[in-house]
Amino acid sequence: LKTTPVLPQILSGTWIMGLRTASMWALVLASDGGIFLINAVDCSGKLVSTWSGPDSSCGSASGANAHYWPIASTTDCHGWQATDSTGKSHDNSAKNIQCSADGRSMTSDQYAGNLGCSGTAVAKSYHLDSCNQGFPPRLYDKALDLSCCLTPSDAACTSTMTGVPRVDSVTTTNEKVFRNGVLCDATFTPSPPPSPTPSPTPSPTPS
Numbered sequence: 685l686k687t688t689p690v691l692p693q694i695l696s697g698t699w700i701m702g703l704r705t706a707s708m709w710a711l712v713l714a715s716d717g718g719i720f721l722i723n724a725v726d727c728s729g730k731l732v733s734t735w736s737g738p739d740s741s742c743g744s745a746s747g748a749n750a751h752y753w754p755i756a757s758t759t760d761c762h763g764w765q766a767t768d769s770t771g772k773s774h775d776n777s778a779k780n781i782q783c784s785a786d787g788r789s790m791t792s793d794q795y796a797g798n799l800g801c802s803g804t805a806v807a808k809s810y811h812l813d814s815c816n817q818g819f820p821p822r823l824y825d826k827a828l829d830l831s832c833c834l835t836p837s838d839a840a841c842t843s844t845m846t847g848v849p850r851v852d853s854v855t856t857t858n859e860k861v862f863r864n865g866v867l868c869d870a871t872f873t874p875s876p877p878p879s880p881t882p883s884p885t886p887s888p889t890p891s
Contacts, residue, residue, distance in 0.1 A: 727861065727868035729756040730832040731845045732783070732790050734810040734825060742815035742826035749853035752845075753790065754863075755832060758782050763799030763862035764851050777801045777862075778808070783833030788812045790827055794819075799862050 732755055737748025754762055763777035779801045781792040789812065793805035806819050810827040818825040831840035848870055851859045861868045 724869040725863050725866045727754065727863045728848050729754050729846065730836060730841055731755065731847060731849060732830050732832055733828040733845070734790065735828050736818060736823050736825050738822055738824070740815065740817070740824050742824050745854060747855055749851055749855070750828060752847070752850045752852075753778075753781050753792070754849045755781055755783060755790070761799075761801035761862075761864050762849060763801075763865065764849075765799065765858075765860045765862070766851060766853060766856035767858040768856055773858075774856075775799050783830065787830060787833035787835075788827075790830060790833065800865050 731752045733750055733752050735742055735748060735750055737744065737746070739746070739748065751764075754760065758780045761777050761779045762781060763775065765773060765775050767773050775798050776794065776796055777799050778792040778794040781790065783790055789809055791807065791809045793801075794808045795801050795803050795805055797803065808818065808825070809816070810825050812827045812830055815824050815826045817823075829840075829845055831838065831845050835841060848868055849861050850870070851861070853859065861870070
């Protein structure tokens with residue numbers, strides 16, 4: 685049994701299967717046959733979700749991703765890692781994640797190329813009421829669900845939008861999420877939002 689601290693640059697691309705143990709360690713089977721024991725932290729909490737993609741109307745799922753952000757702390761560093769279609773791994777991180785005073789937007793300071801919120805930050809914002817050009821400029825951003833900003837005590841926040849932060853992307857694989865540089869335990873994810881209730885079909889009018 686190999687044991688190792690969190691080294692995402694080594695594990696990137698080798699994750700095949702992970703199991704959580706009672707002591708919050710994650711058992712990871714690597715493609716080279718090795719088994720790694722990784723200390724995983726509990727990152728569960730209240731979340732908000734956003735949309736980012738190439739569609740300037742923020743309406744198409746093509747090339748887009750949905751991001752579930754933690755909002756419990758403005759000082760924690762939220763990191764995420766994913767592998768693109770060429771097999772290249774990408775690291776990003778953000779901190780100072782917070783809701784606006786009216787609860788209708790979310791802002792953060794984002795750092796490219798690392799999981800530790802180091803280097804020069806880029807200010808990001810996501811709004812419920814508008815689709816805005818982001819950074820890099822080929823991407824457009826919009827807030828999807830800010831229930832935990834608007835009404836944090838309601839069921840929409842405490843049930844559907846409570847869980848482990850994650851990234852759902854149609855263009856990447858091997859997504860992993862980190863808190864202050866340590867891999868998050870991913871066994872508790874938010875429930876999917878309920879499907880919209882279809883409008884009733886009107887009965888035919890008798891002739």
